Amino acid sequence: MFEMGAETMGLPLAEKMEFEQGDDGQSPGYKAAGFTMTDEYGSLDTIEFLNVSKDDALAYPSVIHRTYPSTVNARMNSTIKPFVEKSLEINYTFLSIFEKKLALPPGALLGRHSIEDISGSEARCLRSPLNRDPQAKDKVALGAHTDFGSLSFLHNRLGGLQVFPPGVETWQYVRPLPGHAVCNIGDALTLFSGGILRSNLHRVVPPPSVQAAHERYSIVFFTRPGNDVLLRALADESELIKEALEKMVPEERKKFEPGATARKWFTRRNKNERTKNRTGPETWRASRGMEYKPEVI
Numbered sequence: 001m002f003e004m005g006a007e008t009m010g011l012p013l014a015e016k017m018e019f020e021q022g023d024d025g026q027s028p029g030y031k032a033a034g035f036t037m038t039d040e041y042g043s044l045d046t047i048e049f050l051n052v053s054k055d056d057a058l059a060y061p062s063v064i065h066r067t068y069p070s071t072v073n074a075r076m077n078s079t080i081k082p083f084v085e086k087s088l089e090i091n092y093t094f095l096s097i098f099e100k101k102l103a104l105p106p107g108a109l110l111g112r113h114s115i116e117d118i119s120g121s122e123a124r125c126l127r128s129p130l131n132r133d134p135q136a137k138d139k140v141a142l143g144a145h146t147d148f149g150s151l152s153f154l155h156n157r158l159g160g161l162q163v164f165p166p167g168v169e170t171w172q173y174v175r176p177l178p179g180h181a182v183c184n185i186g187d188a189l190t191l192f193s194g195g196i197l198r199s200n201l202h203r204v205v206p207p208p209s210v211q212a213a214h215e216r217y218s219i220v221f222f223t224r225p226g227n228d229v230l231l232r233a234l235a236d237e238s239e240l241i242k243e244a245l246e247k248m249v250p251e252e253r254k255k256f257e258p259g260a261t262a263r264k265w266f267t268r269r270n271k272n273e274r275t276k277n278r279t280g281p282e283t284w285r286a287s288r289g290m291e292y293k294p295e296v297i
């Protein structure tokens with residue numbers, strides 16, 4: 001996957017731009033550096049990435065959402081499809097454990113992430129450019145966000161990922177460990193679990209210290225619910241989730257009934273992060289998820 005990423009990012013920009021995501025909130029495809037905002041002031045990101053939809057990878061050579069660069073097609077069957085299948089298998093294991101821990105009936109989460117359902121699930125390769133400008137070391141490369149879906153499975157080799165866990169006052173680096181992956185909970189699982197599972201705020205900054213001399217690549221798989229799945233707390237399927245909601249003040253509880261399908265939630269977030277769609281601070285605010293903390297950004 002890292003080889004595929006390096007080859008794809010190494011293509012001329014004009015060629016990558018033929019596969020650009022577009023400004024209407026669609027996720028599959030290429031996102032050039034600067035095409036999303038990192039804060040409400042409209043600061044630009046410095047990361048480029050390519051998303052390959054799980055539906056396109058599994059159906060290849062049939063096209064479900066869109067087509068991809070030749071470097072992706074060349075590895076679709078040998079590398080990307082097995083990566084998607086393995087990532088799904090691992091994330092399904094997590095989901096079945098969460099079903100038990102949340103006192104949900106078997107299938108309550110798994111059934112909402114069926115492999116057959118058309119969804120926003122996708123593999124992503126990201127590249128941060130090498131930047132020797134000393135000013136660049138403080139520049140946010142990918143703005144603070146919570147992931148949109150249920151589970152993200154992230155492979156990093158250099159530092160730069162930072163998290164803002166509850167109970168701390170500053171961003172914390174996540175040190176990459178050989179043979180390990182980072183697993184993030186996203187908004188959909190926060191919603192399904194009535195807030196028992198929390199989607200963590202994270203961002204990417206340039207690699208720290210001597211690591212800044214290297215180009216940073218990362219690979220992620222995002223497991224997201226089927227497009228038509230309604231995002232809501234599953235209080236009618238679990239006493240535990242029902243109790244969690246009952247403890248909330250009405251304003252907080254309302255956040256767990258956003259009245260959006262998975263597709264609507266992701267489209268809103270993607271679309272309002274795009275630089276071209278900015279009308280003012282309200283655009284970026286409209287892109288926010290379940291852990292929106294304006295004071296830390």
Ligand SMILES: O=C(O)CCC(=O)C(=O)O
Nearest residue numbers: 126147156161204218220
């Ligand atoms: O590159 C990373 O370490 C994190 C990327 C990320 O958070 C994302 O793509 O959602």
Ligand SMILES: [Fe+2]
Nearest residue numbers: 145146147202
């Ligand atoms: Fe993320």
